[in-house]
Amino acid sequence: MxxxxxxxxxxxxxxxxxxxxxxxxxxxxxxxxxxxxxxxxxxxxxxxxxxxxxxxxxxxxxxxxxxxxxxxxxxxxxxxxxxxVGVLFQESRLLPWESTWKNIAFGLPEKFDKEKKNELVAHYIKLVGLEGFERALPGQLSGGMQKRVAIARTLINNPHxxxxxxxxxxxxxxxxxxxxxxxxxxxxxxxxxxxxxxxxxxxxxxxxxxxxxxxxxxxxxxxxxxxxxxxxxxxxxxxxxxxxxxxxxxxxxxxxxxxxxxx
Ligand SMILES: Nc1ncnc2c1ncn2[C@@H]1O[C@H](COP(=O)(O)OP(=O)(O)O)[C@@H](O)[C@H]1O
Ligand SMILES: [Mg+2]
Missing domain, CATH: 3.40.50.300 (P-loop containing nucleotide triphosphate hydrolases)
Known part of the structure; x- marks a missing residue:
């Protein structure tokens, strides 16, 4: 994809x-x-x-x-x-109680079906190099990894x-x-x-x-x-x-x- x-x-x-x-x-x-x-x-x-x-x-x-x-x-x-228009701020602004997976899926429109959501999230997790950390909470990730989650969450909506x-x-x-x-x-x-x-x-x-x-x-x-x-x-x-x-x-x-x- x-x-x-x-x-x-x-x-x-x-x-x-x-x-x-x-x-x-x-x-x-x-x-x-x-x-x-x-x-x-x-x-x-x-x-x-x-x-x-x-x-x-x-x-x-x-x-x-x-x-x-x-x-x-x-x-x-x-x-x-x-x-x-995707925006990335200095603070990663992740939901601390949600996993990498959920944080990245968070910005996707409701109307997407589950299969499409899963496909997209998996793609962006791979793009930012977070495979294996799908279930980790933000507090279990380094600052750099948290930033990767934030980058994926911003990019998943395909901003121009x-x-x-x-x-x-x-x-x-x-x-x-x-x-x-x-x-x-x-x-x-x-x-x-x-x-x-x-x-x-x-x-x-x-x-x-x-x-x-x-x-x-x-x-x-x-x-x-x-x-x-x-x-x-x-x-x-x-x-x-x-x-x-x-x-x-x-x-x-x-x-x-x-x-x-x-x-
Ligand atoms: N919502 C706001 N209300 C009042 N002053 C603001 C507001 N946002 C920014 N400012 C003021 O505008 C100036 C520029 O801020 P900002 O754009 O954040 O600067 P920079 O990002 O370059 O450090 C600062 O003096 C700041 O205090
Ligand atoms: Mg500033």
């Missing part, structure tokens, strides 16, 4: 403005955001804490709406959440758009690198349009075809850097190092030596 026929949707973000009202004060979080993400592309958005990354993802997901401007998926305006909000932030460095590779592998297979929000520059470069740099107060897009690296990507190549320098410099906006930077 391959999903090679899936192509992602185009994401169009035009003149998006988002402010929040806090008491009587108004906080301008996103100011005139314009971005076009090609169908089937994978892009990273980096920016410091509070610059509006999660807000932007929530708007794309239809979990909130902009004050001005519009977001469209394949020319259809986003007005509410849809199963076509996948939004990742600092999904690996709480994991140790090795698990994190491992899951970055897994998600890229799955993206290469399924080509859903993928937007990764992160504050990890290496993660942004390793996973994205473009690195979109945001700056804060109000959140604007400062620059877009194309990632052109030989595949499979190596984290220790000269090309990777050059890109890392370029992103750091763009991010901080000056020419200090790299060891002076601290985020």
């Amino acid at each position: 391959g999903n090679n026929d899936i192509s992602g949707k185009r994401i169009n973000i035009s003149h998006v403005r988002k402010e929040f009202q806090i008491e009587k004060e108004s906080l301008l979080v996103l100011k005139d955001i314009n971005l076009e993400i090609e169908p089937g592309d994978i892009v990273s958005i980096i920016g410091g804490s509070g610059c509006g990354k999660s807000t932007l993802l929530r708007l794309i997901a239809g979990l909130d709406s902009p004050n001005e401007g519009e977001i469209a998926l394949d020319n259809t305006k986003v007005t509410k959440p849809s199963l076509d 758009v996948l939004l990742l909000d600092e999904p690996f932030g709480a994991l140790d460095a090795f698990t994190r690198m491992n899951l970055q590779e897994e998600v890229v592998r799955i993206w290469k297979e399924q080509r859903m349009t993928t937007v990764l929000v992160t504050h990890d520059i290496d993660e942004a470069i390793f996973m994205g075809n473009k690195v979109i740099i945001m700056s804060a107060k109000p959140g604007i897009i400062k620059d877009v850097i194309k990632v052109e690296l030989p595949e499979p990507r190596s984290r220790v190549s000269v090309e990777f190092e050059e890109l890392r320098m370029k992103v750091y410099k763009e991010f901080f906006g000056d020419d200090r030596p790299m060891e002076d930077y601290a985020i």
Whole structure:
């Protein structure tokens, strides 16, 4: 059961403005955001804490709406959440009393018959490498494995758009690198349009075809850097190092030596 026929949707973000009202004060979080993400592309958005990354993802997901401007998926305006847009958050948000199997099946529409459900769950368990752990509860799994459950639960609805909000932030460095590779592998297979929000520059470069740099107060897009690296990507190549320098410099906006930077 391959999903090679899936192509992602185009994401169009035009003149998006988002402010929040806090008491009587108004906080301008996103100011005139314009971005076009090609169908089937994978892009990273980096920016410091509070610059509006999660807000932007929530708007794309239809979990909130902009004050001005519009977001469209394949020319259809986003007005509410849809199963076509999968979101993965930093916390895995699993049901602690349910098994891997049940947690993954959780998001499937009621109308599917049992056989179809079972077939789908088995497929996604295999895709994320959790065979043998079908009956385990979340508390019996490592953080990385819990994240795999969350990934499978998100992918089982065949989203054409996948939004990742600092999904690996709480994991140790090795698990994190491992899951970055897994998600890229799955993206290469399924080509859903993928937007990764992160504050990890290496993660942004390793996973994205473009690195979109945001700056804060109000959140604007400062620059877009194309990632052109030989595949499979190596984290220790000269090309990777050059890109890392370029992103750091763009991010901080000056020419200090790299060891002076601290985020
Ligand atoms: N629902 C909300 N109500 C009020 N302020 C919010 C809300 N959501 C986010 N904010 C504020 O908007 C800013 C951007 O938040 P967020 O998008 O979470 O940033 P990031 O994900 O880049 O760290 C922050 O100052 C945050 O406090
Ligand atoms: Mg955030």
